[in-house]
Amino acid sequence: MTAPPVGRVVATELKPSTPHQFHFWTARESAIGIGAIVRVQEAGRTVYGVVTDGFAYSDLVTPMHAVLGADGDPVAAGQEPTARAEIRLFTAAVLRQMPEEPLQPVPLGPVWLADDADVLLALRMDSYTGGERSSGVPVGLYAAGGLESPVYLDCDFLLGPEAAHLNITGVSGLATKTSAVEFLLTSIFQTFPPHKGSVAALCFNVKGPDLCFLDRPASLSPEDCRIYARLGLRPEPFPDVHYYAPLRPDGVNLNTLRTNEALAANTEPLIWGLREVLDYAEVVLNRDDIDAKADAFIDFLAERVVGREYQDDMLRGRAFQVQSFADLEEFFRAIFDFMEVLGKGGEVWKTHHLATIRKVRNRLSNISTRSKGLVTDDGAANDLPWGSFADRSVHVVDVAGLDPLAQDLVFARIVSKLREHLERRDLGVDHVVVFVDELNKYAPGDGPETYVRKMLLDLSERGRYLGLVLFSAQQFRSQVQRRVVGNAGTGVYGRMDADELATPGYATLSPATKIKLATLPKGELMVRHPHFTQPIFVKFPRPPVLGGREGIERYPPSGDVSFTEAVARRLRSLDRRISPDSVYAAIDGRREEDVRRALSATRRERPVDPFTYFVACLGKRVAAEVVVPRRGIPAVRRGDDGYGA
């Protein structure tokens, strides 16, 4: 209250003060700008507002008078001895009135720039910060007129159960979206209150190396470090990060940019088998495929055949044990052989028509072909640690190099599994933040209904009750499924494209706010949050983790290596003492399928001595034998046999 006021509320018939908006003027040299939070105090009433628009004009009635005054000479116009009287007039939207009742027009009082305490009250952060059960999560610094104040989100409204989800919009190429999410996750992990339980994050890396270095520290500027200190955060990378990436079609090299050997320890292959895929067959089969007949047969396979012992004496004497695509192929082969034997009458097997069976077989085998590297034929899966997610752990699934079909499968299965486990409360954590970028691609506002879009919609509508929270990002919010972004309790906006700002979704923003959004510098955001009655601009520091571009420079991908070297690297990621030469010797002359199987088993088992275990899995080397042709029984010599010839 000791600082002098910076302005004064003015109201005219044309520009009246209302309970939701007011106007005030300031000196020409005022520090007030768009987004500044101000306080009006008059006669026992305090009103907080955020500046949404600004005007400057002089007492010049018409431009013609300026021309007249300068004799038509623009140079003379700048040399007038007296500067015209001019005004700096600002429009502010009311954030909060105290007392809140009776709700009245903003009084015509003096205006102050908000300080820390004012910002806390203006944004209603007093209700959830401070005290033993504080639920504030720092989102950035509000800065205006040389004052800086931390701004907090309420984690009850960010991670549920009151509201949940966060959506971030911004143009590509400024690293705002990814950086903001990385910073916000840092903030959540460091400040999520104990009484709210545990939290983990699962991020889908959908392009380039964006999220590939969350466990590596960034070199931050002193200014960034200062902002961290002001927000009460530590500029540290995530301590517990796990990377999952499918393999390349060769089955040993990882399909990710995080292949530098120094990063191998926490980078695992993501491999799924038949069981994992079949449950989500509808994701990978297109709409034409999933007719009622195909669906029925897939159900039959899922419920009666896959993962069970299936006995059908008509097909063969011993039971089928279908665990992998290879086993499934064997099962289909048996059906087709049986039908062939039946001949003309063999068109239906157990009420399923032969054409339907063939179609399902073709589509399923196509999955393992198109998603080679993610889906394995041999049934040995390597999955996320369902049931043992650790508190404050980050799981990054790198799908950047995957075929779109396989990406859909990964999204659908992982989110469904998260939901299942959270419903059963056996995931290992109480809340999971799922980060999905490129929502324009995965949940577009128009186009065909896809399983992934349905899944994202379901997640945004029902996830908060489970603790399953969607952090999503896209370039054009207007082109995302409205309910997906509409369900996001918190909205974050980076620099925006002017065309995007012209869409109806931004009609509530003032022209000045739109201009500010269109020119927002790196590291600044506009935040909407249920507690804030108006959007607020904040600045945030660089995330404490290496950015994609820097990470690639510091940890260049090793590129695809030979099969033997890839195997050696994978084993060395389990135990650095294993020498590549010993691995080369162990696998020399072995079939690649056997080596892959042994490697997969070793990774899955994680034994104390990985190399010994790996060699054991390879089995005994069988020496080649030269087959000596047997001497046959000599032919009966022709001769007289008494019968005559």
Added chain:
Amino acid sequence: MQMSNLWSLRRRLAGRGLTPASAVPESSGGRTEEACIRPARLVEDTSLRCHPVGAAEAWPEPLAFLDGIQRLHLVAYAGAAPIYIAAIAAAVRERRGARLLTILEDRRRLAIARPRALAAAGDALDGYATLALPEDEPAHPVRDLTQASRALDRARGRLELDLGRRFRVAHDGWLLVDGSLAESPEWAADSRTLGVSKSHATLPFADADLDLYLRLPPGHRTSVFAPQTRSVAPVHAWALRLWEWEAKDLFHGLVRIEVSPANGVPATADLLSRRLLAERAPISTPDPRWDRLLYGIHSVEQYLHARAGALA
């Protein structure tokens, strides 16, 4: 000084048996002058001539502007005698770095009426200084209005003089006054005070000289002359055409400049005229007198009007 509470004053006056009234006289905004010709004495040249003053030249800073405003409002009648409430205000705004800042300001609230009417109003007029109108003739609302206007003019003039005096005590820069310097011997003797008069009700020449005087081309001045004046102090003056007048009015852009006799020499008249030409911009629109109203004076008026608020 807000005058928006006149209705409560009217109620108080009604409570004292007076008749509330409400009107804003036509002459409430400023002084009125009678049109006349008072031949002047030429100080420069043997006959009246036009002199080109040269190109406009910026005024060295600082330059201060002094002006005042007045408002008159009828609030009641005591019989046929009107009671007026008036507001007068004056200010000096100084230009520094092309910006005008108010450095001196004063204002008064006045009640103007015949003494008997003022007495009848009693303490209803507490807070107002009183100006008594002469009672040598019977009350006449029209004549009383004229006299009230004159009294108010004089009161405003005194306020402006007082402010000018206070300015000179603390500042030695040029002071540009709206109107005549002849009102005050101090101003008339001050070599750094300049009067700019927009009013031409009193003309200094007749016949052919008047033609020349009124048909002055833009950027020209007349010969310096010493106006005959009813006022107390002798000054030197010249006319200056600020804007092209043809196709408009004869008085368009025509101002009379008054200076102390010490400054009434041709070289100084040219210099001051060039500086005044530079003051044409910015123009004082939307004021209808913009062709003669310098922006600095306009700014003082705007400031005073803004501070006075609206008369109810």
